[in-house]
Amino acid sequence: xxxxxxxxxxxxxWMARQMERADNTAxxxxxxxxxxxxxxxxxxxxxxxxxxxxxxxxxxxNADFHDRFSEVNADxxxxxxxxxxKNPSSIYSITHAARENxxxxxxxxxxxxxxxxxxxWLEISAMTPAxxxxxxxxNFFDWIKERSHLFRxxxxxxxxxxxxxxxxxxxxxxERADNTAxxxxxxxxxxLPDGADVGSAIDYMQWGAFLRALSAYRIYHHEYKEPIKxxxxxxxxxxxxxxxxSLHNCLNDVLNLLALxxxxxGEEAQRKAGELHALLHYGTIKSVFAEGLHExxxxxxxxxTAVGNExxxxxxxPERG
Amino acid sequence: xxxxxxxxxxTGAVGAGAYGESQLRDAYSTVGPWxxxxxxxxxxxxxxxxxxxxxxxxxxFLVYGGGEGAERLIPFDIxxxxxxxxxxxxxxxxxxxxxxxxxxxxxxxxxDQEIIAAGRIPREDVFLNARxxxxxxxxxVPGKTYIHIAGIDLVRTGEQEFYVLEDNLRNPSxxxxxxxxxxxxxxxxxxxxxxxxxxxxSDYPENLLRNLQALAPxxxxxxxxxxxxxxxxxSAYFEHVFLADEMGIELVEGQDxxxxxxxxxxxxxxxxxxxxxxxxxxxxxxxxxxxxxPGSILGVPGLLSVYRAGGVTLANAVGTGVADDKAIxxxxxxxxxxxLGEEPVLANVLTYALGDTEDRAYVLDHLxxxxxKEVGGAGxxxxxxxxxxxxxxxxAYRLRILDDPANFIAQPTLALSTCPTFTDAGIAPxxxxxRPFVLSGLTQTVVPGGLTRVALKEGSLVVNxxxxxxxxxxWVLSDQGYTP
Numbered sequence: 001x002x003x004x005x006x007x008x009x010x011x012x013x014w015m016a017r018q019m020e021r022a023d024n025t026a027x028x029x030x031x032x033x034x035x036x037x038x039x040x041x042x043x044x045x046x047x048x049x050x051x052x053x054x055x056x057x058x059x060x061x062n063a064d065f066h067d068r069f070s071e072v073n074a075d076x077x078x079x080x081x082x083x084x085x086k087n088p089s090s091i092y093s094i095t096h097a098a099r100e101n102x103x104x105x106x107x108x109x110x111x112x113x114x115x116x117x118x119x120x121w122l123e124i125s126a127m128t129p130a131x132x133x134x135x136x137x138x139n140f141f142d143w144i145k146e147r148s149h150l151f152r153x154x155x156x157x158x159x160x161x162x163x164x165x166x167x168x169x170x171x172x173x174x175e176r177a178d179n180t181a182x183x184x185x186x187x188x189x190x191x192l193p194d195g196a197d198v199g200s201a202i203d204y205m206q207w208g209a210f211l212r213a214l215s216a217y218r219i220y221h222h223e224y225k226e227p228i229k230x231x232x233x234x235x236x237x238x239x240x241x242x243x244x245x246s247l248h249n250c251l252n253d254v255l256n257l258l259a260l261x262x263x264x265x266g267e268e269a270q271r272k273a274g275e276l277h278a279l280l281h282y283g284t285i286k287s288v289f290a291e292g293l294h295e296x297x298x299x300x301x302x303x304x305t306a307v308g309n310e311x312x313x314x315x316x317x318p319e320r321g
Numbered sequence: 322x323x324x325x326x327x328x329x330x331x332t333g334a335v336g337a338g339a340y341g342e343s344q345l346r347d348a349y350s351t352v353g354p355w356x357x358x359x360x361x362x363x364x365x366x367x368x369x370x371x372x373x374x375x376x377x378x379x380x381x382f383l384v385y386g387g388g389e390g391a392e393r394l395i396p397f398d399i400x401x402x403x404x405x406x407x408x409x410x411x412x413x414x415x416x417x418x419x420x421x422x423x424x425x426x427x428x429x430x431x432x433d434q435e436i437i438a439a440g441r442i443p444r445e446d447v448f449l450n451a452r453x454x455x456x457x458x459x460x461x462v463p464g465k466t467y468i469h470i471a472g473i474d475l476v477r478t479g480e481q482e483f484y485v486l487e488d489n490l491r492n493p494s495x496x497x498x499x500x501x502x503x504x505x506x507x508x509x510x511x512x513x514x515x516x517x518x519x520x521x522x523s524d525y526p527e528n529l530l531r532n533l534q535a536l537a538p539x540x541x542x543x544x545x546x547x548x549x550x551x552x553x554x555x556s557a558y559f560e561h562v563f564l565a566d567e568m569g570i571e572l573v574e575g576q577d578x579x580x581x582x583x584x585x586x587x588x589x590x591x592x593x594x595x596x597x598x599x600x601x602x603x604x605x606x607x608x609x610x611x612x613x614x615p616g617s618i619l620g621v622p623g624l625l626s627v628y629r630a631g632g633v634t635l636a637n638a639v640g641t642g643v644a645d646d647k648a649i650x651x652x653x654x655x656x657x658x659x660x661l662g663e664e665p666v667l668a669n670v671l672t673y674a675l676g677d678t679e680d681r682a683y684v685l686d687h688l689x690x691x692x693x694k695e696v697g698g699a700g701x702x703x704x705x706x707x708x709x710x711x712x713x714x715x716x717a718y719r720l721r722i723l724d725d726p727a728n729f730i731a732q733p734t735l736a737l738s739t740c741p742t743f744t745d746a747g748i749a750p751x752x753x754x755x756r757p758f759v760l761s762g763l764t765q766t767v768v769p770g771g772l773t774r775v776a777l778k779e780g781s782l783v784v785n786x787x788x789x790x791x792x793x794x795x796w797v798l799s800d801q802g803y804t805p
Contacts, residue, residue, distance in 0.1 A: 003589050004590045317588075
């Protein structure tokens with residue numbers, strides 16, 4: 001069996017998490033951007049503010065946004081979330097962190113993987129807000145998603161199938177589960193049946209934008225063969241394990257990968273992941289809606305984080321997490 | 322330049338400028354015509370191809386103080402430097418002899434100190450040396466081997482004249498360039514390798530690994546070897562990655578290791594795993610914050626005590642720095658006589674110690690002709706090349722010398738040999754040196770060839786990569802009877 005340093009596994013795991021987070025950040029921005037382009041899109045929901053407020057709410061560290069930007073709108077939030085080096089959650093900062101992890105781990109990376117990460121970073125570091133705007137936001141979001149696909153594709157096609165690869169994929173799955181849940185959470189208000197709005201044209205358009213950002217628009221129609229309904233959208237995102245971004249699929253992967261990595265150190269991580277997986281494997285969307293979508297998601301994110309913490313403590317560098 | 326006559330290794334000409342219809346020395350009997358048959362454009366194209374290959378391999382070099390963009394390719398010259406088997410036989414035996422004597426010296430000064438008792442080396446030059454490690458007194462290192470890897474810097478001044486410029490016995494670097502230069506040359510010019518039987522160098526990592534395994538602590542049957550690197554910001558990091566990868570060993574940093582129960586362990590995903598041999602690319606001072614530099618975060622607390630108790634082997638051993646010091650250098654020919662009863666195969670360069678009153682007076686009078694170096698300097702930093710320096714630079718350096726004379730040595734400016742080198746203006750002679758690598762342990766070997774460094778600037782004698790020098794593939798022709 002190959003020996004893998006904890007530090008090495010840590011770099012690969014976090015590199016994958018960071019690339020996945022960059023991908024999902026682009027998706028969140030894309031969903032909001034699409035919605036903001038719809039008639040009456042902005043500020044529709046008085047309680048939750050505009051789409052762009054919602055985006056700020058789910059980023060971990062938005063404290064100084066209001067010090068530096070006077071208005072919350074598409075341009076300021078997109079700038080803050082894409083190219084802002086002062087925002088640790090911006091795509092700029094995340095891809096830089098991923099590249100630094102890759103640099104420290106070049107011995108374990110194939111040339112193709114290194115080049116995929118390095119050129120992503122080089123291109124982003126050379127970008128300016130003006131150039132990004134002239135390129136078009138949608139094009140930029142598509143590009144980030146492509147870079148993330150390229151990263152996973154080169155890993156899949158060139159990496160040895162040893163433990164390093166398992167940790168890399170584990171990072172992707174843990175992060176994707178977290179991010180899908182967060183995207184669901186920020187949009188849960190539009191998914192909930194709310195009296196008069198049910199089935200209105202606006203809702204329909206918003207749900208469509210949301211599905212497109214998650215690459216799920218066509219999957220939805222193939223699967224449900226009826227107009228978009230919030231309960232189906234949530235069902236797809238949470239329970240349908242054939243949908244690659246669903247929580248259920250992510251937890252399938254997490255569980256399998258933890259079994260492959262194995263060892264006595266990972267028992268608690270496996271137990272926690274197994275518990276969480278069971279919830280998705282045996283749960284139904286009806287009971288989730290009955291108990292509250294927001295509550296379900298909040299609980300999921302906390303438990304998924306706990307699985308991540310166990311992985312960190314058992315295999316990786318405990319102090320990093 | 323004070324001296325305008327240089328030995329050229331392709332033509333044997335002394336003081337030649339550009340290459341005309343000159344005669345070829347035996348070593349270049351096939352490379353010469355091959356070179357003459359290529360146009361400037363063809364060579365340029367091959368050079369570009371080579372650079373692409375180097376970039377892809379990630380063989381870059383970090384320049385200190387250069388900021389974030391300071392990750393550079395070392396300039397590579399595609400014209401090989403060729404040595405005949407007779408030349409190599411001399412270099413090889415000279416390097417082996419030297420390393421044997423230096424290793425015996427290290428054992429001696431950390432044990433019985435006979436050479437000092439015999440009055441061959443003044444005791445203060447050893448015991449007051451900053452790199453002498455009293456912690457090593459009485460410690461029996463496995464196989465009595467201190468110098469697992471040595472890089473001996475040689476210069477040539479004539480057909481038969483080779484001199485040792487310095488011994489690198491701590492963490493000699495550059496071997497990855499030697500290996501990658503060969504790899505790239507074989508890809509670019511496969512036919513040339515069919516026509517010339519060039520002694521292979523690619524078994525270096527395997528030889529190194531076998532030596533390291535052979536010197537594991539007693540009782541360890543399947544030793545685990547790791548390469549300890551200071552990390553990604555070290556100038557030689559890519560070499561560390563390369564060698565660890567070639568040997569199939571773990572590349573570890575200080576933070577990956579810890580000491581428990583008088584042994585060293587690395588943190589793996591499945592828990593602690595014992596390390597038996599550490600090929601460390603960290604200097605003594607940073608190895609163990611408990612024993613040396615307390616602020617070092619590169620090292621492993623407690624490592625030295627495990628090492629002294631024999632729980633782990635370090636390569637090179639702790640305390641080798643005293644033997645490659647520029648002040649000790651001048652005693653090496655005497656060491657060879659004292660320990661081996663032999664005459665040195667390779668000569669030293671005449672060296673003045675500025676701590677010595679007579680030497681100092683002479684040097685201060687002749688600064689414009691001499692090369693002056695700090696005793697503990699390396700990498701071409703902080704040296705004075707008299708003939709190339711301005712009057713102001715010489716005066717500034719004079720003040721530095723007077724401040725602490727014992728910290729400096731001086732040597733005559735050597736007429737370094739030249740080799741044909743590709744330049745913007747065509748093929749021209751450029752000065753070179755040679756660093757063969759000597760491996761000791763299970764057996765003692767010198768990899769045939771070594772690293773040739775070339776001063777790319779016209780007339781320059783400074784070949785250090787940190788000062789803009791380049792490298793060449795170095796050939797030892799084996800069709801003339803060389804058997805490794």
